[in-house]
Amino acid sequence: MASDTLVVEGTGSDVDDAWTAARRSLAGLPGGGLNIAHEAVDRHAADPGVRGRTALRVLDRDGDAHELTYGELARRSSRFASVLDRLGVWPGDRVATLLGPDADLYVAALGILKAGAVLAPLFSAFGREPVRTRLELGGVSVLVTTPELYRRTVQPIRDDLPGLRHVLLTGPMLDGLLDAADPDRPITPTAPGDAALLHFTSGTTGAPKAALHVHEAVVAHLATARSVLGLRTDDVYWCTADPGWVTGVSYGIVAPLVVGATAVADTRPFDVRRWYRVLAEQRVTVWYTAPTALRMFMARGGQEARRYDLSALRTIASVGEPLNGAVVEWALEVLGLQVHDTWWQTETGAIMLATPADEEVRPGAIGRPVPGIEAAVLAQGPDGRARIDDGHVTVVGGSAQGELALRPGWPSLFRGYFGDPDRTAACFADGWYLTGDVVRRDRDGWYRFVARADDVIKTAGHLVGPFEVESCLMRHPAVAEAGVIGVPDPAAGALVKAFVVLRAGIEPSRELRADLLGYGRRELGAVAPRSIALVPDLPHTRSGKVMRRLLRTRELGLPDGDLSTLENPS
Numbered sequence: 001m002a003s004d005t006l007v008v009e010g011t012g013s014d015v016d017d018a019w020t021a022a023r024r025s026l027a028g029l030p031g032g033g034l035n036i037a038h039e040a041v042d043r044h045a046a047d048p049g050v051r052g053r054t055a056l057r058v059l060d061r062d063g064d065a066h067e068l069t070y071g072e073l074a075r076r077s078s079r080f081a082s083v084l085d086r087l088g089v090w091p092g093d094r095v096a097t098l099l100g101p102d103a104d105l106y107v108a109a110l111g112i113l114k115a116g117a118v119l120a121p122l123f124s125a126f127g128r129e130p131v132r133t134r135l136e137l138g139g140v141s142v143l144v145t146t147p148e149l150y151r152r153t154v155q156p157i158r159d160d161l162p163g164l165r166h167v168l169l170t171g172p173m174l175d176g177l178l179d180a181a182d183p184d185r186p187i188t189p190t191a192p193g194d195a196a197l198l199h200f201t202s203g204t205t206g207a208p209k210a211a212l213h214v215h216e217a218v219v220a221h222l223a224t225a226r227s228v229l230g231l232r233t234d235d236v237y238w239c240t241a242d243p244g245w246v247t248g249v250s251y252g253i254v255a256p257l258v259v260g261a262t263a264v265a266d267t268r269p270f271d272v273r274r275w276y277r278v279l280a281e282q283r284v285t286v287w288y289t290a291p292t293a294l295r296m297f298m299a300r301g302g303q304e305a306r307r308y309d310l311s312a313l314r315t316i317a318s319v320g321e322p323l324n325g326a327v328v329e330w331a332l333e334v335l336g337l338q339v340h341d342t343w344w345q346t347e348t349g350a351i352m353l354a355t356p357a358d359e360e361v362r363p364g365a366i367g368r369p370v371p372g373i374e375a376a377v378l379a380q381g382p383d384g385r386a387r388i389d390d391g392h393v394t395v396v397g398g399s400a401q402g403e404l405a406l407r408p409g410w411p412s413l414f415r416g417y418f419g420d421p422d423r424t425a426a427c428f429a430d431g432w433y434l435t436g437d438v439v440r441r442d443r444d445g446w447y448r449f450v451a452r453a454d455d456v457i458k459t460a461g462h463l464v465g466p467f468e469v470e471s472c473l474m475r476h477p478a479v480a481e482a483g484v485i486g487v488p489d490p491a492a493g494a495l496v497k498a499f500v501v502l503r504a505g506i507e508p509s510r511e512l513r514a515d516l517l518g519y520g521r522r523e524l525g526a527v528a529p530r531s532i533a534l535v536p537d538l539p540h541t542r543s544g545k546v547m548r549r550l551l552r553t554r555e556l557g558l559p560d561g562d563l564s565t566l567e568n569p570s
């Protein structure tokens, strides 16, 4: 389907490389081919020794646990695929989920993959504007969501989405359809290079991007689940990332199931005390979480931790934002465990740099490239990104600081931004994939995160594109222009802050500011600005772009640095 966006071929399955062991332990489809859902559930369901094992343990709103065995999950997700058949879904069609981490999500995600369709997960805390943009961008024809989210987020924009043919609502509607559907629907044969997942991510300019992944990505999910997280079949594994983001799918759904472990899913919002209880009561053995969550644990103090029996816990791993050394030391002291940092991106599809579960952690460092990944540090140009001269980059050896680059060819590398070959091509230079992150590498090959090389904001582990927030604010009748940055926050890493210039004749007031904050919350949901400053003007480059870098340095009281491209350095 997306051959026009396909710029990088995955490694062929005949290549004997670091991924070979993972490839060999995958089953493949009976008639040849590869399908993530087959590896995740049907293969296990076909094994009489595994069929009855708990695949998924969902904690509902009251904290009660509901279990699905591998056999049950296999049959129910096949029913889902057959519901999609009835809706006229074809292989390659995009089907989106706007759901929290409950059983319906797992059933839908696996069913979509079984139908050969492309799973496009959406963050359920998004407001209508980010949802509308993404459904449109992905050319989504079917959406699965809850009646409540439908009313709040989808119904108001439904008329703007002519391509959205069907909406499946969980509850009686979906249950009725599933009960009437075929539990033995065979999996649509998919090839390793066929599209499977569409993950939305944010850039510094322009609309969000939709990173396309293929079924072969499962090779990297399995390999890293084993080599980095140390996952085994007898593990009770909890990935706390929301399934609207890449981590929640790749390591919340795919990785634990492919391994054959038990995945825990908690449908309730974050709460330190309850999370401790989940870890203790569910006897979680491997916990994959985010620095923000760990920092909230730390803020609550060690006293709380001592009330729970965490003796089952063997591994804590973290992803999404810088894992500060203080948290690592706190966890070691209070939880008695190291926190293993992992670094990756929506585009890389799987963990690329890490301190594996069986390795000693160095507080403040991410770790080293996982087996099969070749990483490099590239010399930076004046804009902070890798310097490209005549199509060539400069690889810096030994201990170095610069933009992190990875050698394409690993199985979970994205195959392009859906429908956007130009932005896809911009991610590659001189035989490297450019990450946009600045790192420092020690003499012995350990990597540390330094900064993003662009203006993208990381808040509580989620990427927020400033452009998307700015464009939304500029649709408000009182707003002339907006500049959006991240300001440091001890817990969330960064919070979204907007600087807003009002239209001529409109007076700034406290009420207007509150109105703008409310408007942002309504339209954008979780990515809305937390604070808004009404300002008389914004700094611009000579080409007219808002200089977010300057907004940032001024907000932080730092020196302005090189302002030679600035239009109005007031």
Ligand code: WT7
Residues within 6 Å of the ligand: 201, 246, 247, 318, 319, 320, 321, 322, 323, 341, 342, 343, 344, 345, 346, 347, 366, 435, 436, 437, 449, 452, 458, 461, 462, 463
């Ligand atoms: C960006 C990718 C892939 C999982 C989560 C989000 C930042 C990721 C780390 C880490 C410091 C990290 C980077 C990266 N990031 N892991 N261990 N230390 N920063 O995926 O939303 O595509 O975000 O998250 O800046 O480029 P994503």
